[in-house]
Amino acid sequence: MLDAIFVVTTALFFTLAIFYVRGCELLGKGRSHERS
Amino acid sequence: MTANGWFQIGFFVLVIFLITKPLGVFLARVFSGEKTFLDPVLRPIEKLVYRLTGIEEKHEMRWTEYAVAMLLFSGVSMALLYLLERVQKVLPLNPQKFVNLEPGLAFGTAASFTTNTNWQAYSGESTMSYFTQMAGLAYHNFASAAVGIAVAVAVIRGIARKETDKLGNFWVDTTRCLLWVLLPICLVGSMVFVSQGVIQNLKPYTAVELIEPQTVQVTGSDGKTTTQTVTQQVIAQGPVASQEVIKEFGTNGGGFFGANSAHPFENPTPFSNFFQLVLIFTIPSALTYTLGRMTGSQRHGWAVWAAMAFLFLAGVTTAYWAEARGNPQLGRINQTRSAMQSGGNMEGKEVRFGIANSALFATVTTDASCGAINGQHDSFTPLGGMVPLINIMLGEVVFGGVGAGLYGIVVFVILAVFIAGLMVGRTPEYLGKKIESYDVKMAMLAILVLTFTILGFSALAIIKPFGTSSISNPGPHGLSQVLYAYVSSAGNNGSAFNGLNANTMWYNTSTAVAQLLGRFFMIIPVLAIAGSLAKKRIVPESVGTFPVTGGLFAGLLVATIVIVGALTFFPTLSLGPILEHLLMAAGKSF
Numbered sequence: 301m302l303d304a305i306f307v308v309t310t311a312l313f314f315t316l317a318i319f320y321v322r323g324c325e326l327l328g329k330g331r332s333h334e335r336s
Numbered sequence: 337m338t339a340n341g342w343f344q345i346g347f348f349v350l351v352i353f354l355i356t357k358p359l360g361v362f363l364a365r366v367f368s369g370e371k372t373f374l375d376p377v378l379r380p381i382e383k384l385v386y387r388l389t390g391i392e393e394k395h396e397m398r399w400t401e402y403a404v405a406m407l408l409f410s411g412v413s414m415a416l417l418y419l420l421e422r423v424q425k426v427l428p429l430n431p432q433k434f435v436n437l438e439p440g441l442a443f444g445t446a447a448s449f450t451t452n453t454n455w456q457a458y459s460g461e462s463t464m465s466y467f468t469q470m471a472g473l474a475y476h477n478f479a480s481a482a483v484g485i486a487v488a489v490a491v492i493r494g495i496a497r498k499e500t501d502k503l504g505n506f507w508v509d510t511t512r513c514l515l516w517v518l519l520p521i522c523l524v525g526s527m528v529f530v531s532q533g534v535i536q537n538l539k540p541y542t543a544v545e546l547i548e549p550q551t552v553q554v555t556g557s558d559g560k561t562t563t564q565t566v567t568q569q570v571i572a573q574g575p576v577a578s579q580e581v582i583k584e585f586g587t588n589g590g591g592f593f594g595a596n597s598a599h600p601f602e603n604p605t606p607f608s609n610f611f612q613l614v615l616i617f618t619i620p621s622a623l624t625y626t627l628g629r630m631t632g633s634q635r636h637g638w639a640v641w642a643a644m645a646f647l648f649l650a651g652v653t654t655a656y657w658a659e660a661r662g663n664p665q666l667g668r669i670n671q672t673r674s675a676m677q678s679g680g681n682m683e684g685k686e687v688r689f690g691i692a693n694s695a696l697f698a699t700v701t702t703d704a705s706c707g708a709i710n711g712q713h714d715s716f717t718p719l720g721g722m723v724p725l726i727n728i729m730l731g732e733v734v735f736g737g738v739g740a741g742l743y744g745i746v747v748f749v750i751l752a753v754f755i756a757g758l759m760v761g762r763t764p765e766y767l768g769k770k771i772e773s774y775d776v777k778m779a780m781l782a783i784l785v786l787t788f789t790i791l792g793f794s795a796l797a798i799i800k801p802f803g804t805s806s807i808s809n810p811g812p813h814g815l816s817q818v819l820y821a822y823v824s825s826a827g828n829n830g831s832a833f834n835g836l837n838a839n840t841m842w843y844n845t846s847t848a849v850a851q852l853l854g855r856f857f858m859i860i861p862v863l864a865i866a867g868s869l870a871k872k873r874i875v876p877e878s879v880g881t882f883p884v885t886g887g888l889f890a891g892l893l894v895a896t897i898v899i900v901g902a903l904t905f906f907p908t909l910s911l912g913p914i915l916e917h918l919l920m921a922a923g924k925s926f
Contacts, residue, residue: 302439303422304708307415309443314411314847317856321403324781328774 337660338673345652347643348610348696354618356641356894359618360625366516367509368630376584378515385511395828396502398865402490403860405506406483410856414450418442420472421464430465431540431830437463439790443833444844449476451855452484452588452737454707454830455847457839459594461572465755473590474579477521481586482513484739488623488858489513491743494866495767496631498874503866513839516621518586525581528611533604536577541570542905547708548765576601584615587737589707597697597710598686610712613697616706623742631767633884640745643893647734648703651723655695658684658720665925684715695720700855705737707830714817714833718920721833722913725820728827730901731786737828743862745893749884750779750865752896756882765881768874773866778861787856789826789850794819794908802842812916813926819912823849 365372386393397405398478422444425435437445441457448455449472486509486790493503529535550566553708556562576592580602589596597603597612612889621641630811635901660680662671673679678690685694694711695759701708702724729733733745749766756774757764764771774904797803797818807814813835825847832838836849 304444304686306418306439309420310411310415314856315854316406317860318404319405320857320860321400321407324778324861325400327777328864328868 337656338754341656341690342739344610344692345656345696348613351614352621354624355618357616359622359639360629361628362617363485363489363517363622364629366512366625367492367504368370372516374516374520376711377888382511382515386508386516389507391505391507391511393505395505396616397505398501399490399494399503399863399870402506403863406487406859406863407505409479409510410450411485413476414446415635417449417472417476418890420468422443424465424468427465427467429467429470429538431538432465434463440844443590443850445473445762445853447848448830449473449588449590449826450480451828451851452480452586452705452740453825453828453837453851453855454583454588454590455825455851456590456594456830456833457844457847459736460591460721461541461574461593466574469579469592470575473583474502476652477579477582477586477588477590478514478518479510481518481582481588484737485513485517485619485623486510486739487863488739488742489626491746491862491866492627492630494868494870495627495746495769497870498769498872500870501867502640503863503870518582522578523614525585525611526577529580529608530578532608532611533600534577534608535573537573538575539573539758541572543568543570554605572601572680573778580612581615584612584706584707585618585708587616587620587704589701589705589709589733591708594756597708598712600711603710605690606693609693609697610785612710613700614709616700616704616708617735619738620704620741623739627742631720633767633885634890636767638889639885639887640749640893642887642899643890644703644733644735644741644745646701646890646894647897648729649702651727652696652699655691655699655716655720655723658723659691659695659715663717664921665923673815681715681717681720684712686710695723698724699727700780701831702829703732703734703736705732705740705828705830707824709831713820713831713832714766714835718813718816718913718917721816722909722917724831725816725823725909726901726905726915728823728829729790729905730897731783732827732829733897740828743859744782745897747779747782747862748866748893748897748900751774751783751900752889752893753884754779760880760882762880762882765875766884768877769869769872770875772868773864778868781861781902782858782865785861786826786854789853790819790822791904791908793822793826793846793850797822797846802840806837806840806843808837811920811926812912815908815917816912819908822850825850830853862877895911 352406419439489509490503505814551564551565553561554564579592593599603609624637624641628634662680680691697710713721735741737745753764753766817836
C-alpha cells in the first residue's frame with residue numbers, strides 16, 4: 301500500500317513539475333522584450 | 337587559530353584558484369563540442385550511446401523541452417532507485433543479507449540521491465547492499481551531478497546566445513558531462529584514494545577479536561539491564577573508493593559509511609582529506625571560468641569567482657575562529673593548543689584533522705551543496721555551527737553544487753543588476769541583454785521556493801509532536817536541528833545536525849518533498865530565464881550600462897546575496913544559534 305502511495309506521489313510530483321514548466325512558459329507569453 | 341591552520345586554508349584557496357582556468361577551459365570545449373585530447377577514445381563511445389538510445393545529437397531544444405527531458409530523466413531514475421531499495425534482499429552482492437528498506441526510508445533516499453542532496457537517514461554499512469550502493473546510489477551520484485552541470489551549461493548558453501530559442505540538447509550535455517568530465521576524473525581520483533588506504537572490495541564484513549574485550553551495559557526490550565562482555569568487532573568492507581571520489585567531485589556527499597568522511601576507510605589521511613576538499617570545489621569554481629569564456633567576458637567570470645571567494649573566506653574565518661576559541665562553559669579547564677592537545681572545541685571532531693581542517697571542511701561542504709562531513713556539525717559551537725547553516729541559507733552559491741552553484745548565482749546576478757538598474761534609473765542589462773520583468777519574476781520564483789520550503793516545513797515541525805519528538809536537545813539547539821534538516825534538504829546539501837532522529841515517516845517524507853521542490857522548482861524558473869535571455873538582442877554598451885565586471889559588481893553581488901539571505905532567515909537564526917550563543921555566554925548549554 302505504501303509502495304503504491306510513494307510511486308504515485310513521485311509520478312504526481314513530476315507531472316506537477318511539467319505543468320509548472322508550462323505555467324512559467326505562459327507567464328512569458330506576450331512579454332515586453334520583443335519590443336525592446 | 338594557528339599559522340599552520342591558516343597556511344592550510346590559504347594553500348587550499350591557491351590550489352582551487354590554479355585549477356579554475358584549465359578545467360574551466362576544458363569544460364567550455366566539452367560543452368561547445370570542440371576537440372579535446374579525450375576525443376579519440378570517447379567520441380566513438382558517445383556515438384554508440386546516441387545510436388543505442390536514439391538521441392539526435394544535432395537536435396537543439398527550447399528551454400521547455402530541455403526542462404521536460406530533465407524532469408523525465410530524473411523521475412524515471414528516482415522510481416528505479418526506489419524499486420531497487422525495495423527489492424535489494426533478492427538482488428546479488430548482498431553478503432551481509434540486508435533486508436529491503438522500508439517504504440518511507442526508500443522514498444526519502446530515492447528523492448535524496450535524485451536531487452543531488454544525499455540526505456541519509458540511515459547508515460550505509462548497516463542498511464545498503466553493495467549492489468544498491470553501486471547500481472543505485474553511485475549511479476545517482478553521477479547522474480544528478482551531470483544533470484546539474486547540464487542545466488548550468490544551458491543557462492550559460494542562454495546568456496551567451498542571441499535571438500534564438502535553443503539552449504542545446506539535454507541528453508547530449510548529460511552524456512558529454514558523464515563521459516568527458518565525471519568518469520575520467522573519478523577513475524583517476526579513485527586510484528588516488530586507494531593509494532591513501534581507502535578500501536575497494538566486495539568482501540563480507542570482517543569479524544576481528546578485540547585486543548581489550550569491553551564490558552558494556554545492555555538494556556533489553558523488557559527494560560532489564562544486563563552486563564555483557566564484547567570480544568569481537570565487525571569491520572565493514574565494501575567498494576568505497578569508487579563511491580568516495582564522485583561523492584565529493586559531484587558534490588553529492590552521501591557517505592558509504594554513516595560516519596561519512598570521518599570514517600578512516602573513507603578518509604584515512606591528511607592528504608585524502610585535502611584531496612576531498614579540492615574535489616568538492618573543483619567543478620563549481622571552474623564553471624565560473626566557463627561562464628566567462630562562453631559568454632566572451634572573462635572578467636565577468638572572475639568577478640563572480642571573486643564574490644564567491646570573498647563569501648567563502650568570510651565563512652571559514654568565522655567557523656575557524658569560533659571553534660578555535662573553545663567552549664567558555666568549560667571555564668578554568670585549559671583549552672589552549674599545545675603539543676598535548678588540539679585546543680579549542682574538539683567535541684565531535686577527528687583528532688586526525690583538528691580544528692582548522694574540520695572548520696574548513698564544514699565550510700566547504702556547505703558552500704558547495706556537497707554535504708559530506710568529517711566532523712559533527714551538531715557539536716560545533718553555536719556560531720561555528722551557524723556558518724554551515726548560513727552557507728546553505730544563502731542558496732549555496734558560494735561556489736555551490738556542481739552546476740547548481742553557477743545557475744544559483746546567475747539568479748543573484750539578475751537581481752543585482754536589477755537593483756543596480758533601479759538605483760541609477762536605467763533598464764538593467766546583463767552582458768548586453770536587457771533584464772525585464774519576466775526575468776526578475778522567474779528569479780524571484782527560484783529564490784522564494786527555497787524560502788517557503790525551508791520556513792514552512794520548519795514551522796510545522798517545531799509545533800507538532802511528529803516533528804518535535806525527533807529533537808535530541810531542548811531549547812534553541814533543538815530549533816537549529818530542525819531548521820538545519822529543512823535548510824539542508826531544500827538546499828540539496830544533505831549534511832545534518834546529527835542530533836535529529838530523521839528516520840521517521842514525517843522526516844523521511846517531508847525532507848524528500850523539500851528536496852524535490854528545492855531542486856526542480858528552482859531549476860525550472862532558472863531554465864526559463866535562460867530561454868528568455870537567449871531570445872534577446874545584444875544591446876551595445878552605453879555610459880549608463882552597469883558593468884558586470886570588477887570590484888563594484890562583485891561587491892554588489894555579495895551584498896545582494898547577503899541581504900536576501902539575511903532578510904529571509906535572520907529571525908530564525910536569532911531564535912536558534914544566535915540565542916544559543918548568548919545563553920552559552922551566560923552559562924547555559926543545551
